[in-house]
Amino acid sequence: xxxxxxxxxxxxxxxxxxxxxxxxxxxxxxxxxxxxxxxxxxxxxxxxxxxxxxxxxxxxxxxxxxxxxxxxxxxxxxxxxxxxxxxxxxxxxxxxxxxxxxxxxxxxxxxxxxxxxxxxxxxxxxxxxxxxxxxxxxxxxxxxxxxxxxxxxxxxxxxxxxxxxxxxxxxxxxxxxxxxxxxxxxxxxxxxxxxxxxxxxxxxxxxxxxxxxxxxxxxxxxxxxxxxxxxxxxxx
Numbered sequence: 050x051x052x053x054x055x056x057x058x059x060x061x062x063x064x065x066x067x068x069x070x071x072x073x074x075x076x077x078x079x080x081x082x083x084x085x086x087x088x089x090x091x092x093x094x095x096x097x098x099x100x101x102x103x104x105x106x107x108x109x110x111x112x113x114x115x116x117x118x119x120x121x122x123x124x125x126x127x128x129x130x131x132x133x134x135x136x137x138x139x140x141x142x143x144x145x146x147x148x149x150x151x152x153x154x155x156x157x158x159x160x161x162x163x164x165x166x167x168x169x170x171x172x173x174x175x176x177x178x179x180x181x182x183x184x185x186x187x188x189x190x191x192x193x194x195x196x197x198x199x200x201x202x203x204x205x206x207x208x209x210x211x212x213x214x215x216x217x218x219x220x221x222x223x224x225x226x227x228x229x230x231x232x233x234x235x236x237x238x239x240x241x242x243x244x245x246x247x248x249x250x251x252x253x254x255x256x257x258x259x260x261x262x263x264x265x266x267x268x269x270x271x272x273x274x275x276x277x278x279x280x281x282x283x284x285x
Contacts, residue, residue, distance in 0.1 A: 063278040064222040066159050067212045067241070069106070070170035072228035072251040075180055076147040078105060079250050084136035085112070088129070094120045102252035106229025108171045108202040109133060134173075146183055149248070151266030153186060155274075160189045162271040169212040169225075171196035171203055192216055203231040206239035213241070224278045230255040242281030244274065 071077040113129040174195040192215040199207035225236040225243040236243035245259030
């Protein structure tokens with residue numbers, strides 16, 4: 050009844066939550082970096098973490114472009130991506146996915162409260178589907194959007210704007226959950242407030258453009274997310 054009244058008087062309402070995946074739903078950054086180190090080791094090249102952390106939140110294609118331009122690796126960017134995919138698959142097969150504590154409970158609570166949910170990740174589409182299926186959370190998400198399907202990766206806003214469109218929502222009806230500097234920059238540019246998740250395994254990410262920063266999801270629920278959205282839009 051309150052929701053219907055808000056619609057009639059034109060008050061902004063939260064209707065959708067867009068999740069990043071790597072570092073938010075699964076703690077994948079250590080595995081991603083390990084795959085790059087393994088790949089570079091094949092060619093006697095070092096890939097310092099100080100360089101890699103600047104790419105956290107962006108696409109593998111962008112990292113491969115950098116490596117091709119700066120390292121003496123005699124293969125194409127496409128071959129790099131294929132080999133890295135094989136290394137990542139090997140690491141997942143041997144170690145599995147490490148889910149972020151409390152994230153499933155948050156996803157279920159948001160869904161129970163009528164939120165439309167999407168994932169907007171820089172990972173390949175196949176990888177996103179594998180993760181949600183493996184964690185048993187596939188049914189909660191309306192849309193799964195890959196950054197490889199848009200023109201510009203994070204920190205450009207393209208993947209978040211696409212996710213909002215596919216949820217059939219305006220940017221004013223959404224909030225984003227992100228763990229990377231590239232991600233919160235993309236959210237800011239898209240005009241969507243973000244909850245920044247400080248994940249120590251994602252490196253020292255600048256989350257200052259997020260509306261709020263949390264260090265875990267155990268105490269985060271629908272009410273917390275809705276209040277963050279309301280503060281971001283100056284709703285009393």
